[in-house]
Amino acid sequence: MRILMPVSLNGADGDIHDHCEEIAVSGRKRDAEVVVATSSQPYLDRLAARGVDGFLVDFADLEAASEAAARRGPWDLVHTHPFAARKFATRFAAQHELPLVATFHGPYLDDIDTWHNQANALVAVTGSVADRLRGVSGVPADRVHVVENRLRADAMPQQQAKHDPRALVLAVHANLTKDFDPALELLNEFIERASGEQRFGWRIELAGSGATRPDITAQLAKACLAPGAPDVVVHGHLDATATRELYGRAYAVVAAGRDAIDAIAVGLPAVVAQGTGTYALSPTGDTSTLLYGTDGARVSGAAFHDHCVEIATDAEARQRHAVSGMRLTRSRFNPQALDLALAAIHELAVAEGPRSTPQFRVERAQGAVRVIFAGDPRGSEFAFYVMQGSERLRADWYGANYWLDLRQEEAAAATGVRCFVKDRQGSIQQVMVDLTPGS
Secondary structure: OEEEEEOOOOOOOOHHHHHHHHHHHHHHHHOOEEEEEEOOHHHHHHHHHOOOOEEEOOOOOHHHHHHHHHHOOOOOEEEEOOOHHHHHHHHHHHHOOOOEEEEEOOOOOOOHHHOHHHOOEEEEOOHHHHHHHHOOOOOOHHHEEEOOOOOOHHHOOOOOOOOOOOOEEEEEEOOOOHHHHHHHHHHHHHHHHHHOOOOOOEEEEEEOOOOOHHHHHHHHHHHOOOOOOOEEEEEOOOOHHHHHHHHHHOOEEEEEHHHHHHHHHOOOOEEEEOOOOHHHOOOOOOHHHOEOOOOOOOOOHHHHHHHHHHHHOOHHHHHHHHHHHHHHHHHHOOHHHHHHHHHHHHHHHHHHOOOOOOOEEEEEEOOEEEEEEOOOOOOOEEEEEEEEOOEEEEEEEEEOOOEEEEOHHHHHHOOEEEEEEEOOOOOEEEEEEEOOOOO
């Protein structure tokens, strides 16, 4: 099986980088060749070091990207990731009559109401993301699947047997954006509690990058000016090797998503901070593994500090905690089981073949535009929304007319037309026709 996997990336590293790499590498274990299309040459170099093939595309030029992908074919399946890559993927899959799978990594919807009928499967990395997708009108619940992010703990160090009580490390690993605000509140509470603790000393090591990093580091530095407060060490984004080293010296962790899950899986006390990858992890009833700032219970920084102190003075309690977390995470986020689940989704999509979607063509003459249904219109009704981005400029409600005419000025202002087709049974399909230049 040859799988084309388009992915558009922001930044040099992140969870989506790891996620796509893991899919591509795991494909080789089941005789599936996953080829990555992306606009990031450094990422292609990283994949090549793992034996993964890929090629460079510019998703802003859909025509050129499609030609590049076609030259690398033939393909059995397109498995896309969000936004610019998805816009390319839906177009390419329709052009070449290929089945389509799309992964959602967070609570965004990526205009899914305009293209879900084309997808053989929608993959969500958490149950919460899946529920959000199923809540979109028209999305069939049985086409939404949960395949959680894979555990990376096998690449992480086991917890240290002993820690110096005067130099305990609280590792903080997250994207430093507005999502981090609840975790910052927790850290301020932790610092305030630790400042009055005489038996233990703490060093907070903050790792991450993002728009609010300067503000966050300034606030932590100010909080740690109090007498007896922890020291603060600030790192930037850490690669996998540096993360292993950080977790190797850590006594406890505050992190989002699977950075926290990885910590729990090697026996470290951890708070799962707010983040789109967090929603999968259920509370265990233990203070240190309650969800924080998302769908679950809130754990305070003071309570987390007290929990860490408690298990620092009770080796048996620390061992019980470690074993409980390891069992939870290593069973739920098992890489082998999740690879098999994704393989089954791919195989079913290929067996089903490309899903039929309403086809419309665009006719242009002297600046005016006609969007016209390319199939047999008999027995169907049609509606059209003229769109400028997310704003609806005009609506033509259901009727027998299977085309929409736009005057020159309307066509110039519009970015697309959302077309609806209702059959005799009342079933509705919809598709977005792109009117942007080069589409």
